[in-house]
Structures are given as C-alpha cells and as structure tokens.
Amino acid sequence: MIAKNRARFGVTCLLAAFSLFATQGCSRSREEADARRVADRVRTEFLHAWNNYERYAWGHDALRPLSKAPHDWYGQSLQMTPVDALDTLILMKLDAEADKAHALIVGSLSFDRDIYVKNFEITIRLLGGLLSGYQLTGDKRLLDLAEDLGTRLLPAFNSPTGLPYVYVNLHSGQVRDSVSNPAETGTLLLEFGTLSKLTGKPVFYDKAKQALVETYKRRSQLGLVGSSINVETGQWIDKDSHISGGIDSYYEYLWKCWLLFGDKDCLEMWNASIPAIHKYLADETGSELWYGHADMITGLRTETTYGALDAFFPALLALSGDIPRARRLQASSFKMWNLHGIEPEVIDYKTMQVIVKTYHLRPEIIESTYYLYHYTKDQQYRQMGETIFNDFVKYCRTEAGYTALSDIVTKQQRDEMESFALAETFKYFYLLFAPPGILEFDKVVFNTEAHPLRRTW
Ligand code: DMJ
Numbered sequence: 102m103i104a105k106n107r108a109r110f111g112v113t114c115l116l117a118a119f120s121l122f123a124t125q126g127c128s129r130s131r132e133e134a135d136a137r138r139v140a141d142r143v144r145t146e147f148l149h150a151w152n153n154y155e156r157y158a159w160g161h162d163a164l165r166p167l168s169k170a171p172h173d174w175y176g177q178s179l180q181m182t183p184v185d186a187l188d189t190l191i192l193m194k195l196d197a198e199a200d201k202a203h204a205l206i207v208g209s210l211s212f213d214r215d216i217y218v219k220n221f222e223i224t225i226r227l228l229g230g231l232l233s234g235y236q237l238t239g240d241k242r243l244l245d246l247a248e249d250l251g252t253r254l255l256p257a258f259n260s261p262t263g264l265p266y267v268y269v270n271l272h273s274g275q276v277r278d279s280v281s282n283p284a285e286t287g288t289l290l291l292e293f294g295t296l297s298k299l300t301g302k303p304v305f306y307d308k309a310k311q312a313l314v315e316t317y318k319r320r321s322q323l324g325l326v327g328s329s330i331n332v333e334t335g336q337w338i339d340k341d342s343h344i345s346g347g348i349d350s351y352y353e354y355l356w357k358c359w360l361l362f363g364d365k366d367c368l369e370m371w372n373a374s375i376p377a378i379h380k381y382l383a384d385e386t387g388s389e390l391w392y393g394h395a396d397m398i399t400g401l402r403t404e405t406t407y408g409a410l411d412a413f414f415p416a417l418l419a420l421s422g423d424i425p426r427a428r429r430l431q432a433s434s435f436k437m438w439n440l441h442g443i444e445p446e447v448i449d450y451k452t453m454q455v456i457v458k459t460y461h462l463r464p465e466i467i468e469s470t471y472y473l474y475h476y477t478k479d480q481q482y483r484q485m486g487e488t489i490f491n492d493f494v495k496y497c498r499t500e501a502g503y504t505a506l507s508d509i510v511t512k513q514q515r516d517e518m519e520s521f522a523l524a525e526t527f528k529y530f531y532l533l534f535a536p537p538g539i540l541e542f543d544k545v546v547f548n549t550e551a552h553p554l555r556r557t558w
Pocket of ligand 1: 463
C-alpha cells in the first residue's frame with residue numbers, strides 16, 4: 102500500500118514537474134515569438150529610414166528628413182551614412198540594400214580630398230564602419246579604404262604631446278584646433294589598433310595608444326579627467342569631470358581595448374580610473390543612482406546633471422561585470438526617458454527639470470538596454486526596449502525617414518537624421534529582439550559607433 106502511494110506520488114510529481122517545465126517552455130517561446138515581431142517592426146522602420154536616404158540623399162553624407170534634401174558635412178561627401186549603416190544592413194539581412202551600399206562605397210569613395218575633417222568622428226564612423234564592413238564581407242577593398250583613411254588621419258597625432266589635434270586635412274596632412282577632450286583623444290585605439298592588426302602595420306596602434314595613455318597620465322590625484330585639454334601643452338582647460346559627452350567613450354575604450362586586444366595597460370588604466378568615478382561622480386539620490394559632475398582636482402560636486410549621452414554607462418558597467426550598478430543606473434535612465442515620453446539631452450536629476458530639450462536619435466539608452474538584457478535575460482529589459490521603440494516611432498518618424506527633436510516637451514521636430522541613428526540606434530533596437538544567432542555577442546567588441554569588431558588575429 103505504502104509502495105503504491107509512493108509510486109502514485111512519484112507520478113504526480115513527475116507530471117507536475119513536466120507541466121511546470123512545459124508552461125515555462127511555452128511562455129519562453131511566446132516571449133521569443135513576441136520578440137521576433139518587434140525585431141520585424143524594427144527592421145521595417147529601419148528600411149523606412151534607409152529607403153528615404155536612398156531616395157533623397159543617395160551618395161551623400163546624410164539625409165535631411167524634413168526638407169528631403171542631402172547634407173554633406175564638409176561640402177563634399179565622405180558617404181557617412183552608407184559606411185556607417187553597412188553592417189546594420191548586413192546584420193538585418195537586407196541583402197539587396199547592403200550590396201548596393203557596398204558597391205557605392207568601393208566604387209566611388211575616395212579620401213584624397215582637400216578638406217579638414219574631425220579626427221574623432223571620422224575614426225569612429227568611417228574607419229570603424231569600413232573595418233567592420235571588411236570583417237563581415239571579406240572584401241579587401243574595404244580594408245584598403247580603411248588603410249588609406251587611417252594613413253591620412255595619422256598626422257593628427259603630430260603634436261608635442263602625441264594627443265591628436267581635432268582636425269586634419271585629408272590631402273595635405275595639415276592640422277588645426279589644439280583644444281580637445283578625453284573622448285576625442287582617447288576613443289581611437291579600437292579602430293586604429295584593429296587597422297594595425299589587419300594590415301600588420303604597428304604605427305596605427307602605437308599612435309592611438311600613446312594618445313590614450315597621454316590622456317590617462319594627465320588625470321588628477323583623485324583619478325579624474327577634465328572636460329577639455331590643450332594637445333600642445335597637455336594642460337587642462339576645463340577641469341569639470343563627468344561621464345557625459347566629451348569624456349564618455351574614453352572610459353569605454355579603456356575597458357574595450359583590454360577586451361579586444363588583451364592589452365594589460367588598458368586594464369590597469371581602467372582599474373585605476375573606475376573607482377574615482379564611483380567615488381566622486383556617483384550620486385545616491387534617495388534610492389536612485391545617478392552620475393553627476395565634479396571638479397577633477399577637489400572632487401567637489403559641480404553639477405547634478407545627467408543626459409542622453411551618459412546613458413551609455415550601464416552598458417559599460419554590465420560589460421565590465423558590474424550588473425547591480427548597471428541595473429540601478431538603467432532604471433534612472435528610463436525614468437529620464439519617461440519624464441516626457443522621450444529623453445532630453447540633459448536633465449537636472451535632483452529637480453527632474455529639463456536643461457537641454459533636444460533629442461538627436463541617440464542610441465545610448467537602448468545600447469544599455471540591450472547589454473542588460475544580454476547579461477540578465479530579464480524580460481523587463483525587452484519590455485523597456487519596446488516602450489522606448491514605440492515612443493521613438495511615435496515622435497521621430499516622419500514621411501521621409503526619422504528625425505531628431507528640437508524640443509522633447511512639445512515634440513517639435515528638427516531636420517536631422519545623424520548617421521548614428523542607422524549605425525547604432527536601429528542596430529541596438531534590432532539586436533535586443535533578434536534571435537541570438539544574428540551576432541555572437543561574446544565574440545565581438547562594439548566600437549563606440551556600434552561597429553562590431555572581431556578578434557581575428
Ligand atoms: C555617436 O557618434 C557615438 O556613440 C559617440 O560615442 C557619442 N555620440 C554619438 C551617439 O550619440
């Protein structure tokens with residue numbers, strides 16, 4: 102009798118376990134099916150932006166979506182949008198569009214031009230885009246273009262300190278503008294380093310690494326860096342320290358250069374820098390975590406502001422293993438997003454007043470959502486991503502593509518579709534909902550413009 106009861110109990114348990122397993126399996130496959138539907142919507146909306154670029158601005162740097170007209174940064178095109186968007190087209194398997202962009206680039210892009218270009222922007226968008234394009238297609242012509250571009254950018258590093266000038270002329274190699282910032286001096290090594298590894302020419306790695314190290318060497322005794330620096334004297338011009346635009350990706354590259362190249366100096370610089378951020382910039386406000394500004398010498402709080410650009414930091418925290426802080430800061434970014442249904446460029450997190458009202462189609466908040474989902478598999482991040490995507494479509498979609506907002510309170514649009522909307526914002530939205538096989542997250546390191554770089558050496 103006892104044996105019979107025990108057997109029946111065993112069968113019941115098995116059935117219960119099976120049905121729990123089946124329920125979990127069912128809800129997981131429903132979640133995945135829902136995610137695929139959002140991925141399809143993202144792909145359709147990306148195509149809306151891309152098709153209108155093709156229609157009104159083909160071959161130019163960017164589309165002005167309200168005036169339906171092309172825009173070139175320097176009066177002549179460096180094909181910013183097609184180069185920046187190429188890997189997104191490939192990852193989304195938009196084969197015809199990718200082939201057409203690829204053919205345009207290898208058929209007509211040339212860098213022998215008498216124009217001063219911004220070393221940082223050209224490096225992260227064009228050099229990064231060409232290198233990831235090369236790694237995804239295997240077309241050596243893309244690597245040749247990258248090498249030509251990298252060689253033309255090299256004179257930027259010819260300052261007394263090795264910190265790069267802001268602008269360099271692609272034809273003459275002349276340089277100009279000596280006041281730069283840590284993001285622009287320290288966000289070059291992933292691209293220049295990859296170029297060295299793929300061409301076997303160490304000069305690119307060496308110059309960009311020196312620029313990163315020279316930036317780091319000038320940190321204060323507290324371990325903080327400032328907002329602007331003279332590349333000829335190496336003196337700080339502005340000692341305001343933060344993780345926002347102008348500094349942000351300097352920290353990102355300390356960690357990512359360790360990941361991509363296994364460069365121990367980068368790891369050491371990261372380890373020596375990150376505690377100062379948590380000590381002087383982090384701000385516990387009630388139960389919330391924010392990161393504000395402080396003087397790099399005294400460590401005293403200067404501003405309680407945070408914004409769309411700072412929202413990259415949860416991704417970097419997650420990537421470097423600090424999930425608890427990443428989760429808390431992401432909750433703050435999402436609170437900022439929900440304040441007006443779309444995020445402002447800058448807020449005061451103590452008063453929740455909007456300080457700068459623009460929205461430039463920035464990717465950082467969705468980049469962090471994607472990283473957090475990847476590491477935690479917590480569905481709240483996909484739900485968060487869907488909310489952000491719905492708002493993004495609601496306010497930024499226009500007849501001819503996607504457009505920035507000049508005022509996130511009134512939702513007034515402005516005539517601007519930056520190439521990073523296609524390189525980063527749509528790519529991170531897509532990856533958050535796409536099947537895992539689309540991209541092997543752990544085998545790539547994204548540059549700061551979302552171009553996945555692969556350690557093939
Ligand atoms: C991009 O060009 C890069 O992500 C850069 O690091 C910061 N600004 C834009 C996106 O907001």
